[in-house]
Amino acid sequence: MPTSSLSIPEIRRKVERSERISPEDALILWREASDAEMRELASLVRARFHDPASCSYLLMRIINTTNVCVAQCDYCAFYKLPGQAGGYVLSQDQVFAKLDELVALGGELAGFNGGFNPQLSIDHYCDLVRAIRSRYGDRIELYAFTIAEFLYLADHASLSYAEAAERLKQAGVRWITGGGSEILTEDFRRRHSKFKYTVEQFFAAQSAIVAAGLRTTATMVIGFDETIEERIEHLDRTRQFQDETGAQESFLCWNFKPYFTPLGEQLGNIEITPAEYLRHLALSRIFLDNIPRIRTSVLTQNERALEGLLYGADDFDLPIEDEVTQKAGATINLNFDKVLNVARSLGFEPMRRHVALDRLAEKSL
């Protein structure tokens, strides 16, 4: 990537004038701007979309429907190959039990996330979603499947992306989120997840999802061995897709948890620092001028994630479970008040966000 000919003061003036920064400008910002400058510019852009004194959050759980997977990503500590001991598929009753527990805790958003399991057809998942809609109605919303799983389900059923999206929609799916994106460069995917679809396939699937009238989000994971240029390429592809569709409801970035993964072992089980995570959030807010909601990850940064509110984020998750990241070292704090009070101590009043109702609650928990 060529470097920008602009200086930090010139890039700053662009941001202040609401002009879009280029990938080359982003590289200069990353390399040369101070943390204080990143924070200030990100807060400036955040204030164009949100009240500077408030933030929002989701109370949710990820339900890992199966850990059997043929993708073999080297950054994953979660999967078992077909036939390997320890593989599981959750029954409908087990999914219901997890949803009941979520409801009892006051939540109503569940994200489904599971492996590429050759034993499970798209009809299996359609039946599951129908059963959930029948039992819970609109009391629960589902981030039902990631784009990566969607791609596998469509391929496995020999359906076009459009046909698969329509099939899932008819079963009651409303959201297919941008999960499984990690780093959207072809080279990164060749290095670490060569069976997990190309960047072109990812965006072709997301286009079909949007065309079918389903809702979607953007995500990213940092802290593998990706270069800063790869991070910026990911942000650029995300911004381009948003220019074309306006459909990505939010952008969530979390960081790689390396423990018990082949890649983590190879890289010495080193996580990026919270400071690097926050700096990347700031860069994302400044660069993604067309995505109003930028989310910070309590799941992988714990309470430090709340500092992301000072670096351009406006929304965060209060998760009660995600086996994929927990298996790789993530820890979950169920003391929600404690987490929310961190946001308050930083000057942000947290408002609970209801995806099912598509609105903010009157007050936080």
Ligand code: SF4
């Ligand atoms: S990250 Fe997902 S797709 Fe990759 S091996 Fe793990 S479960 Fe499978």
